[in-house]
Amino acid sequence: MPKKPVATKRLSSKIPNKLPDPDARQSPLTTRRNSRMARSAHAYVRGSTSRFYEWLDGIEGHALPEGPAVWICGDCHTGNLGPVADARGRVEIQIRDLDQTVIGNPAHDLIRLGLSLATAARGSDLPGVTTVRMMEALADGYERAFDESAGEADIHAEKPEAVHVVMKKAMRRSWRHLAEERIEDIEPTIPLGARFWPLAKHERREIEALFKTPVAELATALRGQRPSADVEVLDAAYWVKGCSSLGRLRYAVLLDIDGAAVEGDDLCLIDIKEAAQAAAPRYAGVRMPRDNAERVVEGARHLSPSLGERMRSARLADRAVVLRELLPQDMKLTIEQLTREEATRAARFLALVVGKAHGRQMDFAERKAWLAELRKNRSKTLDAPGWLWTSIVQLVSSHAAGYLEHCRKYATGAQDN
Numbered sequence: 207m208p209k210k211p212v213a214t215k216r217l218s219s220k221i222p223n224k225l226p227d228p229d230a231r232q233s234p235l236t237t238r239r240n241s242r243m244a245r246s247a248h249a250y251v252r253g254s255t256s257r258f259y260e261w262l263d264g265i266e267g268h269a270l271p272e273g274p275a276v277w278i279c280g281d282c283h284t285g286n287l288g289p290v291a292d293a294r295g296r297v298e299i300q301i302r303d304l305d306q307t308v309i310g311n312p313a314h315d316l317i318r319l320g321l322s323l324a325t326a327a328r329g330s331d332l333p334g335v336t337t338v339r340m341m342e343a344l345a346d347g348y349e350r351a352f353d354e355s356a357g358e359a360d361i362h363a364e365k366p367e368a369v370h371v372v373m374k375k376a377m378r379r380s381w382r383h384l385a386e387e388r389i390e391d392i393e394p395t396i397p398l399g400a401r402f403w404p405l406a407k408h409e410r411r412e413i414e415a416l417f418k419t420p421v422a423e424l425a426t427a428l429r430g431q432r433p434s435a436d437v438e439v440l441d442a443a444y445w446v447k448g449c450s451s452l453g454r455l456r457y458a459v460l461l462d463i464d465g466a467a468v469e470g471d472d473l474c475l476i477d478i479k480e481a482a483q484a485a486a487p488r489y490a491g492v493r494m495p496r497d498n499a500e501r502v503v504e505g506a507r508h509l510s511p512s513l514g515e516r517m518r519s520a521r522l523a524d525r526a527v528v529l530r531e532l533l534p535q536d537m538k539l540t541i542e543q544l545t546r547e548e549a550t551r552a553a554r555f556l557a558l559v560v561g562k563a564h565g566r567q568m569d570f571a572e573r574k575a576w577l578a579e580l581r582k583n584r585s586k587t588l589d590a591p592g593w594l595w596t597s598i599v600q601l602v603s604s605h606a607a608g609y610l611e612h613c614r615k616y617a618t619g620a621q622d623n
Contacts, residue, residue: 228406231444235453238446244617248325250609255281255306257608258318259485261601270593271579273312276567277508279560280306280486282315283322287556291533292512299559300510305481307505308488312564312576313593319560320344320594321601323553328602330544338588339546340553341598345580345590347554351561352577354570394473395441396458402443405457412523413459413478414439424518424529425461425474437474438462445477455480455525474531481519481526499526509563 243253279286279301286303320341327337396402405413417425422437438461445458461474481498488494495501499519507514518529544552565573583592 228409228444231403232453235446239453240612240616244609244613246329247606247609248322248329250612251322251325251605252283252285254605254608254612256485257605258321258601259487261604262314262487265597265600270311270313270317270597271582271591273564273576273579274568274572275309275489275492276312276564277307277505278310278312278315278486278564279304279318279505279509280308280310280314280484282318282560284319284326284552284556285322287559290510290512293515295533296512298512299555300512301560301563302510302513304502304506304509304513305479306484306486307502307509308484308486309492309494310486310488314486315560315564316344316348316557317594317597317601319556320553320598321605323549323556324598324602325605326544327549328606330549332544332546332549336546336549337598339550341595342589343550343554344557345594347557348561349577349580350558351565352568352573352580354573394460394462396443396460398443401446402458403446405442405444409444409457409523410442413442413457416520416522417459417461419520421518421520421529424516424531425463425476436463440473454482455522455527477530477532478522479528479530481528497526499528502528508567 239253243250281303282301286301287299288302289297290300290302291297323340323344324337327340398404417437417439425437439459440462441460443458445456447456455478457478459476459478461476463472463474481502483498484501495504497519499521503514503517503519506517513530516531516533520527520529568576580591584590585592588595
């Protein structure tokens with residue numbers, strides 16, 4: 207079949223007033239990142255991973271238990287969990303961002319998730335007692351993942367309404383939804399504007415060369431195509447996406463698989479993201495890939511198998527990058543406004559998801575020992591580990607002060623980007 211013509215017309219009015227010079231991007235990206243972090247205390251928490259680990263460095267070594275050496279998310283806030291589809295289209299709630307993944311202490315993920323949920327509760331103007339109940343639910347949900355008597359039904363029965371809604375939406379989504387949401391167009395081009403910036407010529411050449419290497423099999427394998435199927439770069443742009451990752455290499459690449467395709471399953475949208483050094487501390491003596499992209503992919507395969515099988519590591523412009531095909535079912539779980547009931551349900555369910563991700567890497571003895579450790583140090587007034595509650599109180603206070611200082615420095619008189 208002859209190949210259909212591909213529409214590549216770009217309207218000049220869509221091109222932003224920015225040079226396609228990679229060196230010129232850093233300043234506006236930093237400004238945008240600071241502005242996004244100033245939108246709310248929860249946004250600040252999501253974008254300030256380094257502050258979390260600065261706090262962690264400052265506490266006494268014995269203040270937290272040392273859990274089994276497993277791959278952890280390293281940046282386990284609510285925005286980094288959500289529906290993820292596997293290569294066969296099955297959808298589960300899993301961890302969806304693994305930039306900070308390392309083999310480390312699973313307690314760090316639990317605390318970071320608790321901080322995110324506690325900050326969301328404050329943003330929803332919920333009373334302090336609700337935060338107490340949330341931390342109890344957090345501990346309960348996480349512990350269920352290691353309790354052999356709990357069964358598998360919990361992870362389905364405990365879904366809060368926000369999760370039910372996003373799961374139903376994810377199951378109904380198609381390529382058209384993905385294209386309209388991600389690139390704001392269903393044509394086989396990436397429209398330049400606030401979200402997508404033009405590339406330098408050498409960036410385009412490097413991206414085209416990348417998809418002439420075996421890494422192109424990422425796109426063909428998920429469609430059942432032969433590895434030798436032709437993969438053509440239809441369009442590519444610098445992607446202004448995320449918050450904590452703003453300033454690193456980030457590209458959106460639109461591919462045509464085996465020609466004769468301008469819509470539907472024949473198109474493929476790839477996210478290329480630079481993999482930087484993790485801020486999350488790793489356990490001493492463990493073996494992890496030295497290459498940061500390989501580290502991210504390996505962590506994903508252990509923590510979020512549905513996502514890990516759709517990721518590849520590569521080198522681009524002499525930097526480590528992770529390639530991931532975006533599927534329509536991949537969605538961000540947004541938990542901003544919570545009722546008292548939804549707050550505790552969300553805490554229990556999301557902690558269970560994280561616990562399952564940790565637990566699948568442990569053997570029976572490790573799960574049993576970790577569960578026993580988690581159930582220590584309970585008081586008469588709090589059904590959660592004392593170290594978890596103390597950590598959340600300190601972190602909420604620290605981040606509240608940090609957020610106000612951030613707003614003073616970056617939000618006063620600044621426009622919302």
